[in-house]
Amino acid sequence: MSYLNNEPIERHTFAVLVDNEPGVLARVIGLFSGRGYNIESLTVAEIDHEKQLSRITLVSRGTRMVIDQIKVQLDRLVPIHTVLDLTDGGPFVERELALVKVVGTGEHRVEALRIADAFRARVIDSTAESFVFELTGSAEKLDAFVDIMRPLGLAELSRTGAAAIARGTATI
Amino acid sequence: MTAAPTTDQTTAAPKTMTGAQLVLEALADQGVDTIFGYPGGAVLPIYDALYQQNRIKHVLVRHEQAAVHAAEGYARSTGKVGVVLVTSGPGATNAVTGLVDALMDSIPLVCLTGQVPTHLIGNDAFQEADTTGITRPATKHNYLVKDVNQLARTMHEAFFVARNGRPGPVVVDLPKDVQFASGPYYGPDICKPKNYKPQTEPDHAAIERAIDLMVKAERPIFYTGGGVINAGPRASELLTELVRLTGFPCTNTLMGLGAFPASDKQFVGMLGMHGTYEANLAMHGCDVMICIGARFDDRVTGKTSAFSPNSKKIHVDIDASSINKNIRVDLPIVGDAGRALELLLAAWKKRVAAKPKIDAWWKQIEFWRARDCLRYGQTKDVIKPQYALERLRAAIQGRDDVFISTEVGQHQMWAAQFLPFNKPNRWLTSGGLGTMGYGLPAAIGAQIANPGALCIDVAGEASILMNIQEMATAVQYRLPVKVFILNNQWMGMVRQWQQLLHGERYSQSYSESLPDFVKLADAFGGVGMRAEKYDDVDRVIAEMLAADKPCIVDVAVDPNENCFPMIMGGHAHNEMLLGPEDRKSQDPTAREEGMVLV
Numbered sequence A: 001m002s003y004l005n006n007e008p009i010e011r012h013t014f015a016v017l018v019d020n021e022p023g024v025l026a027r028v029i030g031l032f033s034g035r036g037y038n039i040e041s042l043t044v045a046e047i048d049h050e051k052q053l054s055r056i057t058l059v060s061r062g063t064r065m066v067i068d069q070i071k072v073q074l075d076r077l078v079p080i081h082t083v084l085d086l087t088d089g090g091p092f093v094e095r096e097l098a099l100v101k102v103v104g105t106g107e108h109r110v111e112a113l114r115i116a117d118a119f120r121a122r123v124i125d126s127t128a129e130s131f132v133f134e135l136t137g138s139a140e141k142l143d144a145f146v147d148i149m150r151p152l153g154l155a156e157l158s159r160t161g162a163a164a165i166a167r168g169t170a171t172i
Numbered sequence B: 001m002t003a004a005p006t007t008d009q010t011t012a013a014p015k016t017m018t019g020a021q022l023v024l025e026a027l028a029d030q031g032v033d034t035i036f037g038y039p040g041g042a043v044l045p046i047y048d049a050l051y052q053q054n055r056i057k058h059v060l061v062r063h064e065q066a067a068v069h070a071a072e073g074y075a076r077s078t079g080k081v082g083v084v085l086v087t088s089g090p091g092a093t094n095a096v097t098g099l100v101d102a103l104m105d106s107i108p109l110v111c112l113t114g115q116v117p118t119h120l121i122g123n124d125a126f127q128e129a130d131t132t133g134i135t136r137p138a139t140k141h142n143y144l145v146k147d148v149n150q151l152a153r154t155m156h157e158a159f160f161v162a163r164n165g166r167p168g169p170v171v172v173d174l175p176k177d178v179q180f181a182s183g184p185y186y187g188p189d190i191c192k193p194k195n196y197k198p199q200t201e202p203d204h205a206a207i208e209r210a211i212d213l214m215v216k217a218e219r220p221i222f223y224t225g226g227g228v229i230n231a232g233p234r235a236s237e238l239l240t241e242l243v244r245l246t247g248f249p250c251t252n253t254l255m256g257l258g259a260f261p262a263s264d265k266q267f268v269g270m271l272g273m274h275g276t277y278e279a280n281l282a283m284h285g286c287d288v289m290i291c292i293g294a295r296f297d298d299r300v301t302g303k304t305s306a307f308s309p310n311s312k313k314i315h316v317d318i319d320a321s322s323i324n325k326n327i328r329v330d331l332p333i334v335g336d337a338g339r340a341l342e343l344l345l346a347a348w349k350k351r352v353a354a355k356p357k358i359d360a361w362w363k364q365i366e367f368w369r370a371r372d373c374l375r376y377g378q379t380k381d382v383i384k385p386q387y388a389l390e391r392l393r394a395a396i397q398g399r400d401d402v403f404i405s406t407e408v409g410q411h412q413m414w415a416a417q418f419l420p421f422n423k424p425n426r427w428l429t430s431g432g433l434g435t436m437g438y439g440l441p442a443a444i445g446a447q448i449a450n451p452g453a454l455c456i457d458v459a460g461e462a463s464i465l466m467n468i469q470e471m472a473t474a475v476q477y478r479l480p481v482k483v484f485i486l487n488n489q490w491m492g493m494v495r496q497w498q499q500l501l502h503g504e505r506y507s508q509s510y511s512e513s514l515p516d517f518v519k520l521a522d523a524f525g526g527v528g529m530r531a532e533k534y535d536d537v538d539r540v541i542a543e544m545l546a547a548d549k550p551c552i553v554d555v556a557v558d559p560n561e562n563c564f565p566m567i568m569g570g571h572a573h574n575e576m577l578l579g580p581e582d583r584k585s586q587d588p589t590a591r592e593e594g595m596v597l598v
C-alpha cells in the first residue's frame, strides 16, 4: 500500500453533504480510523433544516492514492449525498475561527489589544483582567496569532476546524 | 429517512399492523421465503408473528454465527438476499463474525436484530448491546428503527442497499416496543431510498478504449472474480462467450471460481498465493490485463511493486473504491460486470472480425502448464488429501447439482485447485475473512435453498469443530449435507506456515484430543464413516453420496502434506514455490515484509 511507495503527501479539503441522521458522523470518523486515514480537521453543522442536510468540511493528508480512496470511500457510505474534493476542484476559500482568552494587566494587556487590532480580531468579551478575541482566517493566520499571544497571557483557546467553499459561481 | 412516504398511488389508507407483522409483510414482499435465526427476549413479538403465518419458513440454527453463514450459503447459491433474525445483546454479537464475513465477500444479507425497548436504550438494560455501534464497520449499512412509522420504509431500504451496487450485509435493529406498536405498511415500490444510487452503467467511451487495448494485445489475460458472480448468472455466460470469442486465457480468483468453466481449455486455473504456475506467470508476463469484478487482494497480487510490471490494466468494478486501491490501473471502468460484459461483447463483435493471433503467448502458457504444478506423489501407504479430492471429483463428474462449501485452511485451497467449478453460485467459501466454521452452516443454507442437490462441505478437522453444533440443525430439517473432512491432525495451514516461515516450531497447531467423528455423527443422529487407507477412499465417497442423512466422512490424510504452489507473502508471482524441493532456493525469513503479511 501507500507506505511502500514514496509518493509525496498532499493536503486536501473535502466538502461532504450528508443526511443529518444519528450515526452519520460516527460512520465518517469510523471510516477514517478504520482505514488509517488522517483527519486534520473536521467541521460539521446542519445547512438545510427542511431537507435535514448537514455539511462536513474535512481536511486530510495523504498520498495521491490515499486522497483518491478517501473520496470514493466516503462516496459509498449510504447517507452521504455528495463528496467534493475542493483542492482538486479549483480555487476555493477556507476559513477557521478561533476564540482566544488572554488574561493579564498592564503592558501585556495593551500589547495584546494592539496585536489583535493588527490581526483584525474582534474583542467579544472583556473584563479588567481579560479579553476574549474572536478571529477568523486561514489556519496559518490563526497559528501566528496564537503564537504571539502566548507570552502575552494566552490562557485558553477554542478553535473550529475549517469551513470551505469553492470560489466563483460553482456550487456543490 | 425522515417523512413517511405518502401513498400517492392508492387513495386507500395504508394497512395498519404491529411492527412484528410489518417486518414479516416486508419480508414477504421482498420475496423472502426462508430466514435463519435464533429466538430471544427482544425478538419474541416477531417469533410470535412467525408462529401465526406460513409464508415464511424459519430455520432454527444452533448458534447465531451459523445463522449468518447459512444465510450466506443460501444467498450465494441462489443470488437472492439471505435473511437472519437474532435477538439483542449476545444474539447480535454472536452474529458479528458472519456479518464481517459477508461484508468482505460481498454477500447480500439483511440481518434483523432485536433491541431493548427504546426507553431503555443507553441504560445498560438486560441484554442490551450497542448493536448499530458494534456493527457499523461490520456492515454495508445499518439502521436503528425507533419509530414504527419508519419501519416498512426502512425494511425495504435495507433490502435495496443489501442487493444493489456492491452487495453486502445490512443490519436492522428493532427495539421491542417498536415490534409491539402499530404502524402503517407501505410496499417496496413507494419506499425508494433517497440517495443511494450506485453506478451500474459503464462509460461507453471507456469500453471502446478497452477494446482498443484488447485488440492490440499480444499477451492478454482475463482476471475475473467474485464480482462476476455477484452480477448474476448471465454475467458468467457473457464472460464465457467473450473469453471464447477473443481466444484469450482466463484466470479466476478464489471467489470467482465457476464464473468461467474450469473444464475449458482457455482456463488457466486460479491465480494468487495458491494459484497455478501458469495463471501466476501469465499474470506476471501479460501485456494487457482485463480485470472484471476482482479486487487485487493481497493474496492475489503478492508483492505489489512487482505485480504484473509490464501490463496495461483494465479494471471493471461496481465499487469505485476497489479501483486503484492496491494496484494502479490504466483504464478504470465503474459499473456492473454484467452490463460491461454485454457492452464489451457487442463492441468486440462490431469491431473485430477474427480472433487476434496470440499463438506465441499460448505456446508459452502451454509450456508453463506442462510443469503440472498440482502434481503430488500418491503412494499406497497414506491417503494424500489431493487424491481424496480427485476421487471426489471423479464421483461427482458430470453432475450439475453439486454445491461445494469449505472451511478454511489447506483443504480449502486443495478444494479450489482440484474440484471442477463449471457454473457460478456452486462454490461457497470464506475468502476475504477466512472464517473457520463457515462451511457447515453454508452447506446447510445451500441445501435449504436447493433441496435434492448434493451439498458437500470440504472440511479440516480443526475448522469443523468451530460450528459442529449445526449437525443438529441438519438433522432437524433432514438435510443430507455431507461433511468431507480431510483429517491431517493438524491445523494444516498454520503448520505449513510454521514449517516454512517459523523454523519448524509447531506452536499450538496440533489437533489434540480430537473427537471420534464417526461416533459424533452418530450422536447427532447423522451417519459417520472413516477412510484410513488408500483403498477406502472410493468406498466412503460412494457411501457418502448414497446417504440420505447428514453425514460426516473422516478421511485420514497425510499429516505432512503442504499446499503448493505457494507464493510466500512479500514475493512476486514469478517467485513461486512449486513443492518441498523449492524451499532451499528461497530464504523467506530474510524478508520482513513477507513475514508480516498473513
Ligand SMILES: Cc1cc2nc3c(=O)[nH]c(=O)nc-3n(C[C@H](O)[C@H](O)[C@H](O)COP(=O)(O)OP(=O)(O)OC[C@H]3O[C@@H](n4cnc5c(N)ncnc54)[C@H](O)[C@@H]3O)c2cc1C
Residues within 6 Å of the ligand: B104, B105, B106, B165, B166, B167, B224, B225, B226, B227, B228, B230, B231, B252, B253, B254, B255, B256, B270, B271, B272, B273, B274, B275, B292, B293, B294, B295, B296, B297, B299, B300, B316, B317, B318, B319, B322, B335, B336, B337, B338, B408, B409, B412, B413, B430, B431, B432, B433, B434, B435, B493
Ligand atoms: C487460506 C486462504 C487462502 C487464499 N488464497 C487465495 C489465492 O491463492 N488466490 C485467490 O484468488 N484468493 C485467495 N484467497 C481469497 C482472498 O483472500 C480474497 O478473498 C479473494 O482473492 C478475493 O476475490 P475477488 O478479487 O474475486 O473479490 P471479491 O471479494 O469477490 O470482491 C468482488 C469485487 O467485485 C466487485 N463487484 C461486486 N459486484 C459487482 C458487480 N455486479 N459488477 C462489477 N463488480 C462487482 C466488488 O466491488 C469487489 O471489488 C484466500 C483465502 C484464504 C482464506
Ligand SMILES: Cc1ncc(C[n+]2csc(CCOP(=O)(O)OP(=O)(O)O)c2C)c(N)n1
Residues within 6 Å of the ligand: B407, B408, B409, B410, B411, B412, B434, B435, B436, B437, B459, B460, B461, B462, B463, B464, B486, B488, B490, B491, B492, B493, B494
Ligand atoms: C476463526 C478462525 N480462527 C483462526 C484462523 C486461522 N487459521 C487459518 S487456517 C487454520 C487451520 C485450519 O485447520 P483445519 O481446519 O484442520 O484445516 P487444514 O489447514 O488442516 O486443512 C487456522 C487456525 C481462521 N482462519 N479462522
